[in-house]
Amino acid sequence: MKVVIIGASGYSGAELASLVASHNKLTLAGIYVSEASLDKEKYLSDLYPQYLGLLDQILQPLTSNAFADIQKNADFVCLCTDHKVSIELAPIFIEMGKKVFDLSGGFRLSSDEDYQKYYGFSHQNISLLNQAVYGLAEWQNTDDIKNAQLIAVPGCYPTAALNALKPLVDANLVSKENIIINAVSGVTGAGRKANVNTHFCEVSLAAYGLFNHRHTPEIEKYLGHKVLFTPHIGNFPRGILETIYVQLKENVTADQVEKAYDCLADQPLIRLLANKIPTINGVVNKPFVDIAWQQQGSQLIVMSAIDNLLKGASGQALQCMNISMGLCAEYSLLPKGVQE
Amino acid sequence: MKVVIIGASGYSGAELASLVASHNKLTLAGIYVSEASLDKEKYLSDLYPQYLGLLDQILQPLTSNAFADIQKNADFVCLCTDHKVSIELAPIFIEMGKKVFDLSGGFRLSSDEDYQKYYGFSHQNISLLNQAVYGLAEWQNTDDIKNAQLIAVPGCYPTAALNALKPLVDANLVSKENIIINAVSGVTGAGRKANVNTHFCEVSLAAYGLFNHRHTPEIEKYLGHKVLFTPHIGNFPRGILETIYVQLKENVTADQVEKAYDCLADQPLIRLLANKIPTINGVVNKPFVDIAWQQQGSQLIVMSAIDNLLKGASGQALQCMNISMGLCAEYSLLPKGVQE
Amino acid sequence: MKVVIIGASGYSGAELASLVASHNKLTLAGIYVSEASLDKEKYLSDLYPQYLGLLDQILQPLTSNAFADIQKNADFVCLCTDHKVSIELAPIFIEMGKKVFDLSGGFRLSSDEDYQKYYGFSHQNISLLNQAVYGLAEWQNTDDIKNAQLIAVPGCYPTAALNALKPLVDANLVSKENIIINAVSGVTGAGRKANVNTHFCEVSLAAYGLFNHRHTPEIEKYLGHKVLFTPHIGNFPRGILETIYVQLKENVTADQVEKAYDCLADQPLIRLLANKIPTINGVVNKPFVDIAWQQQGSQLIVMSAIDNLLKGASGQALQCMNISMGLCAEYSLLPKGVQE
Amino acid sequence: MKVVIIGASGYSGAELASLVASHNKLTLAGIYVSEASLDKEKYLSDLYPQYLGLLDQILQPLTSNAFADIQKNADFVCLCTDHKVSIELAPIFIEMGKKVFDLSGGFRLSSDEDYQKYYGFSHQNISLLNQAVYGLAEWQNTDDIKNAQLIAVPGCYPTAALNALKPLVDANLVSKENIIINAVSGVTGAGRKANVNTHFCEVSLAAYGLFNHRHTPEIEKYLGHKVLFTPHIGNFPRGILETIYVQLKENVTADQVEKAYDCLADQPLIRLLANKIPTINGVVNKPFVDIAWQQQGSQLIVMSAIDNLLKGASGQALQCMNISMGLCAEYSLLPKGVQE
Structure with missing residues (x-):
């Protein structure tokens, strides 16, 4: 499966990029950040020197061309973005037929009331909220994770x-x-x-x-x-x-x-x-x-x-991707000998 | 008043030595450690380089000569020792007529039962336990602190x-x-x-x-x-x-x-x-x-x-010494302009 | 002597404010920051919680009124500002007859050439540069520090x-x-x-x-x-x-x-x-x-x-102020008993 | 190949155990510590909680039985021991026909003179010293590493x-x-x-x-x-x-x-x-x-x-083991996709 990560410059995004890059069944098809945040060409390893030689991808601006590229080249879209950005982006990628894994809080709660109270704004996409499956990997129904178009990866x-x-x-x-x-x-x-x-x-x-x-x-x-x-x-x-x-x-x-x-x-x-x-x-x-x-x-x-950053974000997102592909949830998160 | 500190090499003891040394109404008359812990002559500043030039006293072994010196030269004896050592030493110094400030837990509880349950041993000096005044400076009766021979400085x-x-x-x-x-x-x-x-x-x-x-x-x-x-x-x-x-x-x-x-x-x-x-x-x-x-x-x-180490140990011990001398509790703990 | 500190919200400025406030011969007459940096009223202790109750002064914006106040109320002006700001401000306060202690690099070098090479700009006040006395306290001529209008406190x-x-x-x-x-x-x-x-x-x-x-x-x-x-x-x-x-x-x-x-x-x-x-x-x-x-x-x-922040900035600035007042350089930096 | 690690409770030893355990061509056949250091049965994960579930081996005492087990069950013996212990143990395991990787300084220098000057003792096994091959992986002759019985892993x-x-x-x-x-x-x-x-x-x-x-x-x-x-x-x-x-x-x-x-x-x-x-x-x-x-x-x-602990100790030891097996030096140290 081909994975793109939006918001790859943050701690969770970079960690997820690293997990995807070393996963046998996934390909890291692109890492994106907002256009505004990129003053010049940057590699992920310019921000995270530990990834030099391991993960030498360029951070790409999320331009309209980028959306077209993602439409062509991705199966899974991971949103490591602020919840407001996630709420905007998720429907676009779902519309494209991608499976979306959102690491923000944008689709975790049930009611607009809770979003108003705790997030300070009114959620504009209640129907999508209702479709989202909460990706608490050890507890969620496996088929629900497999079948969902939108996974709300837990906080x-x-x-x-x-x-x-x-x-x-x-x-x-x-x-x-x-x-x-x-x-x-x-x-x-x-x-x-x-x-x-x-x-x-x-x-x-x-x-x-x-x-x-x-x-x-x-x-x-x-x-x-x-x-x-x-x-x-x-x-x-x-x-x-x-x-x-x-x-x-x-x-x-x-x-x-x-x-x-x-x-x-x-x-x-x-x-x-x-x-x-x-x-x-x-x-x-x-x-x-x-x-x-x-x-x-x-x-x-x-x-x-x-x-x-692992079980609390990227690791659990990867568990959800594994489940979606029919692999065991811990695939590639544990050494081969330990993995089930 | 002349102060000696037993157990001056530990964190609380060293901190207290520093507070006493810079106090206008107190003289640091001696700093002691157990004989067994001293392999060679050591200054406090050999352990705590920050005190070099500020607090250049030798750590003295608590020998029988030391007890004689303390009898002659001290008014206040501060025990920065393990509770078992404190329970042994406190009556000796009280017998000498010294006022003892014990920073251990040796005299803070009321009953032998509690010592057995929480400290794992039977307290052998219940009468002294009953005389000890708990030095919670803002709450304890000032006269009780003044009049007590033994202050149990709170944990x-x-x-x-x-x-x-x-x-x-x-x-x-x-x-x-x-x-x-x-x-x-x-x-x-x-x-x-x-x-x-x-x-x-x-x-x-x-x-x-x-x-x-x-x-x-x-x-x-x-x-x-x-x-x-x-x-x-x-x-x-x-x-x-x-x-x-x-x-x-x-x-x-x-x-x-x-x-x-x-x-x-x-x-x-x-x-x-x-x-x-x-x-x-x-x-x-x-x-x-x-x-x-x-x-x-x-x-x-x-x-x-x-x-x-301050309000939780040495600072509060100093408050108790201040109160014992009829000074305001915070004397020398705050800059002059702020002090009452 | 009355001291004002410009740039008091930074680490050196706050440290210096604390040193001045607890000095017997100095009064902290005002702490200032740039107008632009103040979005609302702030106490120094809003930024540095350790100073609450010890140093409860408001950070004041450096407005034109502030200059008038400083003219009336200050003897010493300490600049804990960026070197460019210091180069602008120093002549203003010298003109007022104040003695200026500049903690920036604005007046430490000799030649415009060095400023161009190392600071990336041309120094516009060479005559003042030549008058500045370098405040390396243990090495500088005491009379020079006393008589100077501008002390370049060392880096x-x-x-x-x-x-x-x-x-x-x-x-x-x-x-x-x-x-x-x-x-x-x-x-x-x-x-x-x-x-x-x-x-x-x-x-x-x-x-x-x-x-x-x-x-x-x-x-x-x-x-x-x-x-x-x-x-x-x-x-x-x-x-x-x-x-x-x-x-x-x-x-x-x-x-x-x-x-x-x-x-x-x-x-x-x-x-x-x-x-x-x-x-x-x-x-x-x-x-x-x-x-x-x-x-x-x-x-x-x-x-x-x-x-x-001490010997490398505020402590040495205080040494220079002490020398300027005819006190021993270490006055108030060491406990009374240790001070010469 | 079957690997045993002597001195597995230290930082380098534990790190090496972890590297060996997740290596496809190596089996971790035993982890040992000195008899004296074991007061009771302990798992490596009792010391290093991060290894729980990943590396659940018992630390075994290096008794005479242990030597017999190692003789039967090991190909490579890694010494993560003090240099004095290494100097004692290396000839024993070489005698058994094992290939020894010594992470101490016991076999890195050339002359007894240097050992006397820098290590404070006289090296008793000069002939073995001369046979040891320095395992500086990127610089050492590959055949020398392959053929040596004793690799002195660099400091x-x-x-x-x-x-x-x-x-x-x-x-x-x-x-x-x-x-x-x-x-x-x-x-x-x-x-x-x-x-x-x-x-x-x-x-x-x-x-x-x-x-x-x-x-x-x-x-x-x-x-x-x-x-x-x-x-x-x-x-x-x-x-x-x-x-x-x-x-x-x-x-x-x-x-x-x-x-x-x-x-x-x-x-x-x-x-x-x-x-x-x-x-x-x-x-x-x-x-x-x-x-x-x-x-x-x-x-x-x-x-x-x-x-x-990696390139500076266990990682380089692993490079030497890889080279000894005819694998690329970085085998298992880099993700599959990056590895040559």
Whole structure:
């Protein structure tokens, strides 16, 4: 399959370009950025020196010619763009008959109301919103991913949260109070654009987006449970660690909790850590979700860690592409010997 | 007053030595370490190059001669030692008539039961435990600090938590459920001793001590409320950030919360941040507690940040020494113009 | 003396504001930034949360009213501005009769030729250039600093280099080949302005400015010797480490080198490290230059470390202000007991 | 081929285990550590959480049974051990008929004199020293690597230095003065063992090993030119950056320099950066040497960057194994599409 990536200069886009380029069944057919952002010809490796000699493609401006090229040369279109741009572009590529994988939040929520409340604008394409399939790879129906024209690739925080919490909620073990999710993300989560907040000397562990972060409704929608989600920025480049406080229903036993997590036991990209604690170092540059828990009475603490650029973005997009091609979801994300 | 510091080679001890040395009303009369830890003559500045020319004292072994010297030359004895060592040393110095400031956890809890449960040993000096005054500077009775022979200087995490939570609990605004304290500490909190866990390449954001950290009973004792306290190590040298989730009683208003915090408004070392978010950068090398909160219905998130070595250890010890001398608590911790 | 700071929102300006505010003989009479950079009222502590409660001044726009205020209320004007802005502003404030301390490179070189070559523009105020006194505090004639109307405060790299090298050159120990200066600076050296190069995830040890950095002619002018100066950016916030390779004249002995450095032995802000190695940690937040050397035959390696924002900028500006007031240069930079 | 790794718990050993495990033509037949270092059964992923699910092998104690197992089950034995241990072990495994790849410095120098001077002991196996082939992959004779029983895998600093400098020395462009190599290494270079020098809060950019680092004679031996090599520790986990100052012979032109580097142009693991500057970020987790240079008259600055654990250790060991098997040197180090 031929893949083009729009928004390839950002952290997720570049990571995805690298994953596609080293995938046996995919060809990286083009990497694009907005015309306005290109002052001169640039290679992806001009921005990311690590890719020199590995991924020597030119960043192309998304001109009208580019659309024509994409029409001819692409099967999959990946949007690593801002949600507003994604909402504009997705219907164009779908119209062309392409399968679109959108890494933005543009098609993850259900209602215009939520977009107004959390994203601050009115969604103009409700019908497409309703067609989009949420690409939470380990949980979504495989045929739905295969058949959809538009995959809404999940957000980074929701990926860590949903994989850690769905087993408990699905097993009906959680009391009705809010689940509290305390999350810390690496700075790549804030994007590559120059900003004083991501200045090397200004980054410092701190909370943000209290009570109103966009990932709150996304988590609640796919979890089916209320959460109090508090993200923080941390002083490391990549990774997310969520420490999650769950109030279990009365008399839920350790056995019941363990059995609930059995549903993940065979998932190749989920590591249930028996007696260990998830760490950022353990998941950086890896496609996994690391999950562990400890219980005391009806209080359960679940810890979940991912690489925000891999499992939290590009890795999961690739899982969706793999599924769409009928491959195992982890294809090319794990070394051959480990892959199913 | 003449001050000696036992355990001056650790992070808190060295920081305290520096504070004492630059204090107008205190003289640093001696800095000591255990005999076993000294293989050869060492200056404090051999361990901490920043102190060269500023604090050129020799680390002395705590021999029997040293005890004799301390008997002659000290008024205040600061124990920056392990809690077991503190429990042994405190009665010796009290017997000499010295006033002892203990920065360990050796005299902070009330019951032998708690020491057995959280510290793993039986406390052999319950009568001294009962005499110790907890040096939470903004909250403790000034005369009690003045009159006590033994001050149990609070732990780092409890200092951040108690200053943030006591106003709410004292104003009776908190529902009876557990308060959840999610805390992240810099690596100095783990001590200076060589350990693979504090190796530069091994440190990585991760939780530890779930459900059983020693600071849990300390917080609960002085707060008078149950907490679920989860510490993490973070990849920065100094500072603690606590994100605290409080369930308010029904119908508690924003006004009531704000009024509850009025009790801290005039405290020179507590900064109530109106519309800002506490950060680690904001408190590093500063003697403050930074506190902010946001409320949504009956959910309240309180954020509290300190420098673990200053307000969380040496700075608060100095506050207690200042109070003992009849000075304002913040004496020498703030520039002259700002100090009350 | 009343001090105003122009360009107070940058790293050096804010640091200098903090130094002035806590100085007994100076009053911080105003902190200014360019009108264009202020979108709304801002306190310095809105940018630097650590200063909240310590330095609660409003950043004022440099309007025509501001000039009138400065005319009335200031004795010393500190320019923490870009060199082009400094060249414009300095004559205005000198005309008002103020003493100007310029922290930019606008008045450090001698010739328009050098400005054209290294700064890329023609200096329009050669007569003022000739009046400016270079404020290398330990080396400049005290009366010259006192009597000058314009002090060109030295650059960060030159401060570390000149203090380390002038003893050797002045003692005539250096062969005529280029001295090689390999320097690494913390990211504050690149300024606070948002820029992808200072993004937390993009900063990485790397050289820059090969053969043409602006500090090359500055070092050569005041050293009187050719240098090959290669700066690097390092992944730490503050500090400069220079590793300097000197070819000594034949048969220069260790004694001769040591005697050459005797001239610095009594300088309170210079620490000659006998058997130690300068480190960044040793100088951060300290006003010192740390210098050490090792010799093998006629090869000498000199290491020099400073905090780029203190000794490399604001601290040295303060030294010059102290000298101008007839105080010892290190006044208020060292604790009282240590200060001469 | 079946590979065992001795010393697999260290940074290089673990990295090599990971490379071998994902190599199509190699089988990881066993990972060993010293008996003394194993207090209980441990998986490699207990030390390195990132390998969980990817590399789930038990660290085995190097008992006498282990030697018997290795005799039966291994073709290649990789020594990721201290040089003293390597000198003891290498002859044992050679005796068994295994091909030994030693990553220590035990077999890199020529003379006992150098071992006494730089390593502080007398080498007891001069005959084996003389048989060892230096595995500098891009430069060593392929047949020599194939035929040798003992490969001395080059040190990290020498790998960066030799690849950058051999083209110039071989082309006879360098004047006879010392080449100055200023090098900065990440903290993994200091090993994983707990040590206060590698404590998170103690690491700080600083030079070490002036005039006497063990890599000096190694570089000089294989370069055929005198160097002044000064290593530094930097505050990042992985990577080495060398900034190298070369005095060219008179009248050497830019063309001549460029032509000298032509010999590297087709090397798949060497990236000659045309107008760019090598950075640590560019090489971390990559098998490359990044090289760039700038010239001014007869002064040449060459910059060279590697990942110290890959090209500087395990990656180069793998190159040597590939060559030994008749594969291209970069086999499995580059994605399939890029590999020759």
